[in-house]
Amino acid sequence: MSKAMRLDGVSYRHQVNTPRKTNPWAKSFGQGIHDVDLIIPKASIMGLIGPNGAGKTTLLRIITGLYKQESGTIDLSLTERRQKTGFMPEQVRWEGRTSVAEALHEIQLMNGIDSSPGKLLQIVGLSKRADTPLDELSQGMRQRLSLACALIGDPEILVLDEPMNGLDPLAQRAFAELLRKLAKKGVAIIISSHQVAGMIDLVDSIALLHRGQLLIQGEVGTVAKSLDVGQKIVISGSGIPPEGMEKSGDGWKGVLEGEPEEIISKFQHQGLEFISPQPIDMVEMITAATGLSIEDTGLEISSSDMVPLKKWGEEE
Amino acid sequence: MRATLLLANHCFKARFKANRMKVLWPILILFILGSAWGLSDINANILGGIEVDSAYTVLYISSAFILLSATLGAVFISFDGISRDRISGVLEIKLSQPISRKSLGGSLILGHWAAIALPTCLLSLIAIVIIGERMNEYPSLGEIGLYIGATMLVLLWYTLIQLIASSWADDMGSSIALGMGSWMLFTLLWLLLTTVVAGLLGVAVDQNENAEWLQIQALMDLLSPNGLYHLLLEIPLSEFNRGIDAGLVILSAILWTVLPTWLLMKRLEYLTP
Numbered sequence: 001m002s003k004a005m006r007l008d009g010v011s012y013r014h015q016v017n018t019p020r021k022t023n024p025w026a027k028s029f030g031q032g033i034h035d036v037d038l039i040i041p042k043a044s045i046m047g048l049i050g051p052n053g054a055g056k057t058t059l060l061r062i063i064t065g066l067y068k069q070e071s072g073t074i075d076l077s078l079t080e081r082r083q084k085t086g087f088m089p090e091q092v093r094w095e096g097r098t099s100v101a102e103a104l105h106e107i108q109l110m111n112g113i114d115s116s117p118g119k120l121l122q123i124v125g126l127s128k129r130a131d132t133p134l135d136e137l138s139q140g141m142r143q144r145l146s147l148a149c150a151l152i153g154d155p156e157i158l159v160l161d162e163p164m165n166g167l168d169p170l171a172q173r174a175f176a177e178l179l180r181k182l183a184k185k186g187v188a189i190i191i192s193s194h195q196v197a198g199m200i201d202l203v204d205s206i207a208l209l210h211r212g213q214l215l216i217q218g219e220v221g222t223v224a225k226s227l228d229v230g231q232k233i234v235i236s237g238s239g240i241p242p243e244g245m246e247k248s249g250d251g252w253k254g255v256l257e258g259e260p261e262e263i264i265s266k267f268q269h270q271g272l273e274f275i276s277p278q279p280i281d282m283v284e285m286i287t288a289a290t291g292l293s294i295e296d297t298g299l300e301i302s303s304s305d306m307v308p309l310k311k312w313g314e315e316e
Numbered sequence: 317m318r319a320t321l322l323l324a325n326h327c328f329k330a331r332f333k334a335n336r337m338k339v340l341w342p343i344l345i346l347f348i349l350g351s352a353w354g355l356s357d358i359n360a361n362i363l364g365g366i367e368v369d370s371a372y373t374v375l376y377i378s379s380a381f382i383l384l385s386a387t388l389g390a391v392f393i394s395f396d397g398i399s400r401d402r403i404s405g406v407l408e409i410k411l412s413q414p415i416s417r418k419s420l421g422g423s424l425i426l427g428h429w430a431a432i433a434l435p436t437c438l439l440s441l442i443a444i445v446i447i448g449e450r451m452n453e454y455p456s457l458g459e460i461g462l463y464i465g466a467t468m469l470v471l472l473w474y475t476l477i478q479l480i481a482s483s484w485a486d487d488m489g490s491s492i493a494l495g496m497g498s499w500m501l502f503t504l505l506w507l508l509l510t511t512v513v514a515g516l517l518g519v520a521v522d523q524n525e526n527a528e529w530l531q532i533q534a535l536m537d538l539l540s541p542n543g544l545y546h547l548l549l550e551i552p553l554s555e556f557n558r559g560i561d562a563g564l565v566i567l568s569a570i571l572w573t574v575l576p577t578w579l580l581m582k583r584l585e586y587l588t589p
Contacts (some may be wrong), residue, residue: 061408061588061589064412065412066408066411066412066588066589067588079414082412082413082414083414085412087408087409087412088409089405089408089409089412089589090405091405092404092405092406092408092409093403093404093405093406094404094406095404096330096334097333097334097335098330102326102330105326106323106326106327106330107409107410107413109319109322109323109326109415110319110323110410110413110414110415110420111413111414111415112319112414112415114322146409149409153414
């Protein structure tokens with residue numbers, strides 16, 4: 001798979017204010033990222049996951065050219081990164097009397113584009129809100145506007161920091177559909193999110209960040225295997241519960257790891273009625289990789305699987 | 317360059333249409349047109365014994381009202397020029413765009429400056445007509461050019477100061493404090509500072525005719541946008557000779573334009589959200 005960007009040994013530390021009596025403006029180095037090697041593949045969606053304070057936003061800001069790395073190399077210069085990436089930061093509070101179309105047009109001008117933003121507004125479902133002042137937008141609409149900004153100029157790399165925040169489940173599903181379409185068109189997408197449960201179906205590969213270091217990167221299945229996190233399969237049946245299964249109503253149920261064919265052959269004569277392979281548990285992967293408990297990771301585990309699909313272009 | 321101008325035009329329109337302009341317009345009209353009307357009255361008695369003997373002298377005296385209104389307008393328009401975007405998170409989007417930081421800075425300066433400079437220029441031209449009609453005497457074209465040019469410059473300096481302050485501010489409170497604080501320093505407190513400096517140098521400050529005191533005032537004025545504005549306007553007025561060379565005044569005006577612009581560009585170059 002060809003790469004859109006490659007980072008080798010990239011490090012960056014934030015400067016934090018540490019005022020002292022002798023120097024009230026003193027600064028010292030704080031958190032950041034350390035020695036990160038990362039390949040962003042073209043035409044795929046990569047999930048950047050990790051606990052709070054892992055350095056996800058810092059890494060995304062380096063990728064978009066907002067920060068210049070202190071050490072290490074990136075195969076695109078700072079200017080190239082700004083030209084080739086579209087960036088959607090976390091929770092932008094668009095405000096003021098400026099209209100949605102004017103705000104988007106301003107960002108277009110920064111990209112050397114002086115045309116009507118109508119098409120972009122249509123893609124993100126804000127065309128009917130083009131003349132609405134920013135002050136009157138809901139949080140979901142503000143997120144859509146931020147996404148429209150990221151899509152200006154058909155970027156080769158789309159960098160999304162917590163894009164699901166503020167979006168209702170319907171919009172989240174539609175948003176995921178849009179990302180898949182863009183990836184099919186060849187766009188490299190890197191997405192950071194706390195809502196990890198919903199990400200497993202969306203991403204092709206993951207990069208796991210913890211305490212500023214990249215622990216592992218690769219396809220979801222490969223990463224799960226190397227962390228010894230297997231695929232879970234939920235089974236249930238009727239009759240007397242087989243060994244290891246628990247009683248449930250008139251029958252039994254249980255969760256197993258392994259190949260579905262093996263499980264079917266083992267339990268088909270013991271009343272097996274239902275078998276459901278579950279997606280790989282990303283939270284389990286994170287806890288396995290970092291050694292943290294689920295509470296310590298600060299991850300949000302939610303799912304919107306029960307929500308019907310809505311097209312992204314539909315108005316909120 | 318085209319992108320800078322287009323972006324500056326966008327910024328100008330946004331600022332010009334902002335609610336704060338609804339407050340500024342009446343203030344500007346009252347101060348600029350009102351002072352021109354009042355001071356051009358031949359029976360007017362000006363404090364300080366200043367003799368109003370020409371249309372340009374009226375313009376010179378009315379410049380004090382520019383410093384009390386238009387410069388405050390520059391503060392109101394520009395104090396959150398960068399900090400507002402930083403607080404809302406929009407700065408993160410803007411800084412990640414391919415436009416060069418120099419172009420971005422240029423558009424910010426032009427857009428914010430134009431939003432206060434154009435109304436002030438328009439009202440100043442109307443004020444000149446008022447003065448001309450009431451006194452039956454118009455200032456010369458050179459004097460009008462100097463007056464408008466110096467007024468545009470002082471507004472540019474205030475815009476630059478405010479944008480630099482705005483780039484430092486992390487919240488709206490400090491943004492307002494920095495903006496108003498710098499305006500008050502140059503408009504209200506500078507004379508006090510000048511007096512302290514004169515006192516430290518052993519110069520008597522209680523005699524307005526004291527040449528040393530006048531020269532210290534003029535030298536201190538080179539360091540203040542308000543003072544420099546008046547020094548520029550005093551160039552054609554022989555009766556206001558404060559013992560300072562016009563070349564030094566022009567050099568100071570160039571430095572006041574170039575240095576803050578350079579500082580703002582440097583700030584923007586390394587600015588992070």
